[in-house]
Amino acid sequence: MRINNKDVILSMDTNNIITSLAAYDLHLQHPPKPGGSYVSVNIRNNIAYIAIQFPIRNDDYLYQGRLGDTITTEAGYVAAAMCAANVLAQVHKYVGFDKVAGLNHADIYYQAADGWDDGPAIANGASDLFVNVLGEKGIHTRAIFGVDKLPRNFSVGITCSFSLL
């Protein structure tokens, strides 16, 4: 299968996912804890809802600032990939990839300087990771928009849900 002229892998098991993420220097361990009175993953009927994920790694807050100001587009791409990796870490911990039918949709938010317009480019950091790591099950729709501010001054945040088998 091909998406946007790239080959898409069709298999997905946890070992493949770990290997694929390692190529990004990203890991499934230590998903961030919720920053309030909510849960990171909520399974209702056949959908797993994932709370907003930020570029947090081992409890460190990374990529804080505004895109086009202190955060470059290239860094934003990595920040979005890190959000996506945290999504997968939550799925790994609370759902299990063997139960996943596929990613549904991702909302990708960013905060940026005036005049900066590379939202699609940084959002691809998450979209590419989902498709490269999950294969056909990572195919998704998305919405992207620049918000006034994200909590803790994060440059990027991602919310999504997965359909379950």
Place this chain on the structure above:
Amino acid sequence: MRINNKDVILSMDTNNIITSLAAYDLHLQHPPKPGGSYVSVNIRNNIAYIAIQFPIRNDDYLYQGRLGDTITTEAGYVAAAMCAANVLAQVHKYVGFDKVAGLNHADIYYQAADGWDDGPAIANGASDLFVNVLGEKGIHTRAIFGVDKLPRNFSVGITCSFSLL
């Protein structure tokens, strides 16, 4: 069951909900009407989608302004709880709590002054209410972000959906 180190009640009937909301000085009557060509609650297959709710009470628009400017964080917490109470009033009127499997996910939007960063604290006004009032069925994931502007200058707004039995 416990979430974020708090006990979570497991039962949910309409009388309990009314009693719990009364403790907040909130009520299930008079859910706000839609402000456009849409409906407040849309049931499709086994999900009830709830339109964005604002801190409106008996048709009065409350908590208008920007957090960190004319609206304090403490007031924002109450404003978010009032949005959540309106969500429940819509569910009570158009769905019935006996048909609810549980809350899925809440998107919580706020408009705030530059430098204000208490989004998680005010969002807990809604999250706490959902869990305190609905028990296990109120557990949810959430996304929060600061928007440029909400309609009618409301400081907070909430959109969510519920899975049905």
Place this chain on the structure above:
Amino acid sequence: MRINNKDVILSMDTNNIITSLAAYDLHLQHPPKPGGSYVSVNIRNNIAYIAIQFPIRNDDYLYQGRLGDTITTEAGYVAAAMCAANVLAQVHKYVGFDKVAGLNHADIYYQAADGWDDGPAIANGASDLFVNVLGEKGIHTRAIFGVDKLPRNFSVGITCSFSLL
């Protein structure tokens, strides 16, 4: 059936949809292509997720700017209708209206000048189109909010999903 004091048609077939859109001078052809590593429509279980749609027509980017500044409220209403027509064009191409149980919820984003507060009025451009063209199956909930910026300086964007039969 009536919604907001307007009659709502109850039938929906592709010919009716084409005729209804023609009355808007809108068409089902040429849905915009995705602007990144995602798909325009993603069907998982019994929901079709539609990627964010903008006022794009035959690959031309229209209605770029801020509402209340270079884009009037009247133009914003048309821009939102164009986004909604593109949603329908995606459904026509990738789902088929005969498989649609109904529209679930629409998130409607806009970028506007300081002090402009006609979000509900422009969002009705999309809501009216959905209901006028799809009838009962176009009834939906919605959320609207003003974002800091939309990609490519679009004034309006819409994300939604449909339940399938």
